Amino acid sequence: MVNSTVFAPWEDPGQTPLIRIENVTKRFGDFTAIDDVSIDIYTREFFALLGPSGCGKTTLMRMLAGFETPSEGRITIDGKDMAGVPPNKRAVNMMFQSYALFPHLTVWDNIAFGLRRDRMDKDRVAARVEEMLKLTQLQKFAKRKPHQISGGQRQRVALARSLAKAPKLLLLDEPLGALDKKLREETQFELMEIQEKTGTTFVIVTHDQEEAMTVASRVAVMNHGKLVQVDTPERIYEAPKSVYVADFIGDVNLIEGLVASVGELAELTWAEGKAPLIGQSGASLKAGDEAVFAIRPEKIAISREEPEARNRVRGKIVDIGYLGNLSVYHVQLPDGSYMKCEVGNRSRVSRRDYTWEDEVWLSWTDTAGLVLPS
Template identity: 65%
Template sequence: MGQNAATTAFAPWNDPDANPLIRFENVTKRFGDFTAVNNLNLTVYEREFFALLGASGCGKTTLLRMLAGFETPTSGHILLDGQHINGVPPNKRAVNMMFQSYALFPHLSVWDNIAFGLRRTKMEKDEIGDRVQEMLRLTQLEPFGRRKPHQLSGGQRQRVALARSLAKAPKLLLLDEPLAALDKKLRQETQFELMDIQEKTGTTFVIVTHDQEEAMTVASRVAVMNKGNLLQVATPGEIYEGPNSVYVADFIGEVNIIEGTAKIVGPDELAIQYSENAPPIHAKIETEGFSDGQSVSYAIRPEKIGVSLTQDDPRPNKVKGTVIDIAYLGSTSTYHVRLDCGQMFSAQMTNVRRIEHREITWEDTVWLSWSNSAGLVLVK
């Protein structure tokens, strides 16, 4: 149920009558004096593709391991489908976990790897065969059923691990950095395959990743974590366009952040003074709760900013600077501009012309411009 694939109707988190599949209630996990997860409250709903996102050491993997049963909370409760699972061992939970290493049995064929868990249940032999075939079809591995893991590509091994994890039809599948070992192009292709498989099976997926692009691509919602704390939980679009803190704005995608002082200039507009020698930035915003002289941070994404050799752009915010560097990314180029006040700014433009016909180059004096609704004011 990724952001690109999900329908607007799928938003159980907005339904007050919807019961979460997973509920963390005031969960804390300590290792000695170190607090890995700090008094965390979180809900995940059935059929969600939920992403836990954050830098290394933020607590996301500890959260996943507590869900799987490999770690026990120091305090608080975890509920799965309404049942307390704090003391339930991993093999007694309707949960499966797919590890970063895939942990395939090297001496077993693909078919036998997928069947391994099923053979430990009371399932009939014919049913096992049918289920394995179903998993092979789902993951597009039918031609490879008799191969050993070492005869497969990295992407194929990843799909075997996924098929094995889904074979017992768990209510919940946990994925710990599942695409980290793949190269960038294959990782992008596999993200869409994961979304497709999750949607077809209806299984709830919880994925741990430090890759913001991956989280934004696959997830119905994203939880951003830092130092054991949950900073924001929202859809990818909401987190990108409406981060609730400077940390989230800075962590998700590229962003320009200016520190300044606010002045209310209208019922829905602030002027932010950030330099003695530059005009203030104007921001369209609900001004309730703001006051004159308040310290604020102003965040604006590079793609919201226009770059021009003249001041002709009619948008209200204009700043002058010098092009220090240009990152050519094929479809877009990012211009790194040093403003006259000394601050560095990034602006991104689509490359509609061939490179030899572009007007702006290194050391050019340029004007950056954007609308008063393009940025976001964040309270420090």
């Protein structure tokens, strides 16, 4: 991920966005796929469009590429209105999920294809292809055909071909979806390294939260054609502005209740006879509102003895998941609801500290959770 403490053009009013999506709506008949979306994306950003299937992220990308036109609003790239500009006249390239490599051409010729179509001088084509092979570490595979290399290598060929024409903007449509988990994780870091080396602006479409959080400088979370939150991965995770974002990104415990008081911290009454839960206050809350307390499992401590923390609940362990680097405890509370707690496995253990049916306390600090509008 680009270091957002250093690279944060979106926080500088003097910076001009490379891409401006202004009040864009896209309808297909009676169906609204994109609903009044506005985003600014800056040069050298690795920007992620994240959301479930059908949320509109691919439609938005296709409008950037020129394969679809907005029903309303406008898109500008590098200050130029894209209305009526066909895909081949835009300083944009798109890398498809299928990679769309030519099976009868070698890796070298696949990368050279677009340059040759643009009638680039032969020597310049050769120099540019060699540069791309080096960038993507494919020099040894230049003479092979796509079926003679691995899935991860094919992905890099598609990336090299997309970057060969030096587009201002590269669009990546679920580019790692065909790779297995371990290779996908390795390739995420390769993508980030290549993006930083080239300085090209990348926009990636993905439904994989972990992928978006790993590679992106900023993430736009979408739902039903609308933007729900646009922010850095850290803020999306630590300071979600809605229950939807909190629930969509990573694991979270959600407890419904009523706001008892609001200041910098908010108190939520949630179960009769139980002390209120305390957390950081979300936007637009007032006393008496229905709200949801959100707390990440890794921010919860588990103990046998009653802790001193104001936020504490008692329950019984009903399930345990061992994930190697951490153990996950599912704890049933007296009201029948469940909470999940994650504990890091820092050393080898021959036995568990806690096991099924144990009565335990869960606790967390006043600022570990959020009280969000329901």
